[in-house]
Amino acid sequence: MTRTYRWALWLVLLAVVVAMLSPIAWLVLTSLKSPAEMASFPPTWWPQEPRPANYTDAISKVNFLGATQNSLTIAFITTTLTTLSSAWVGFGFARLSAPGKKQLFVVLLATMMLPGIVTLVPTYLIFAKLHMVNTYWPWVAWGLGGSAFLIFLFRQFFAGIPREMEEAAIIDGCGYVGIFWRIFLPQSWPVIAASVILSFTGAWGDFVGPAMFLSQDSTTLAVAMASGYVNDKGLPLNNLVAAGAVMYVLPVLVLFLFMQPRFVSGFSTSGIK
């Protein structure tokens, strides 16, 4: 690779990075602007008088702390149950056999292609009949069912562990539950980490689920964010929207940047196809 070529590539990629980051920069800049500044045209690039009070206003305007707590509860339920259940089922597919296993595995892979939203709306009606709307029980049910993608991920990992480990344990009288719990699960922390990250960010970002299954005052941050910041006339208070959005998005971004080297390379080596 020639020097000029390398430099050109670098410049192109730098431009892409700037383009990718500029919306986030704009979000942060907007979150510090005063209402008067928001109303003037053309827009100012840099906040003339930074207004940190937008952040305290954003917290008090909607039930921010309550919604955060709801988000965290749902994310915790989803993450714990989905990870455990997916690992459990993945172990079954990786290390045990029975008639019908192959067909079941094909069905499992096919469900990865199933449109989630199509089942979500009728599921809402079913849970409404069971009086479970406006409770966290739907998330418990979804969590216990596991996620097809994570089951697949765990299955791939468990399938790669040498058979001797399991045989030695069987000779010692350890059952499969014990093998799963004491030998396989403790070894699978890279997959557990991926599963925790994916299910946590998934639950944190989910909009339709909480919007449908929870009432306005017991809902998550995602829903409160999307609908809460309006004035008496129903017009959006954009500087508060921005401040709220920063507080909603930034934890996820910081978490990602923190784990970014592991996460990106982990993705590249997981054999996703």
Next chain:
Amino acid sequence: MSSALTEVRRTTTAAAAPPADRRKKPPGLKRARTFYLFVAPWIIGFVALTVFPLGYAFWLSLTDSDGLSPRTHFVGFDNYVEIFQDPLTLSSLGKTGLFALVTVPLSILAGLLLAVMLNQPIKGRGLLRGLIYLPAVVPPVGAALTFRLIFDRDAGAANGVLSGLGADPITWLVDPNVRYVLYALVLWGCGGSMIISLAGLQDIPRELLEAAQVDGASYWQSFTRITVPLLSPVILFQVITGVIGSLQSFAPLLLSSGSLSGAGTVPQGNYLYMIHVFAQYFSASRFGYASAMLWLLFAVILLVTLVIIKVSARTVFYTVEPEGKK
């Protein structure tokens, strides 16, 4: 790994010898039963949370249910007939098809291009990858709100740039411009596609490309003759998941309104199929009709997926069988 093993040995031998009657049952049957014990959570979940809701939606689609009143009438296939006579349903279906047709190739190509560039040995590659992937991590609501702020008529950055260039401001968030905002929003998240393509690129044996180079192939030739064919399963995967995702997309709802019942506020240009479904469910309480719409979407997605798999069968190149032994 040996420490875990010895620990188990110690605890089990210390506890008791394995009961003798455990081996009386045929080992195959016991193994099978254990297998089903392990996969039971998924099977139960699949039946209760996927098969049953789909069946329930189908039953509902044959009624005039509004979800509340106990008096629900069986109307046969009337709802399905109505779908094909309702101009709003048909136009929203068409818009959704167009949306998929534009955004899926756009984001796969952008992702592939970035992946190829980021697969080169350059300084700070890891950080560049991370930063370009970053927007894909932003939760949908956060992304939509951010784009609402950028394309705001008065305080938005997009019009700020335009006025800096001496051009007139554009009202982005209404028709017909709003669909470009939606495309931009999708493109912003193309890092997801980049990561998957990158994973595929790294699986391509380096020797193949080096051999081609020795034989005098140009970069373009080895790209089209080696890289793309070897990447085709990854691209197919992205096409399928991308199409499925965009056919059920409700992103425009987040771009214009913060509630599921606010589907009426979505501009015409972004009035996708799912938006119309939400409007029927939560604003009009037409549960029967909306269920029919969902079942139609399910059928369309199934059909499209099958067609894509069928059509691609001859062009996709697998080095290993997808379900082959490792």
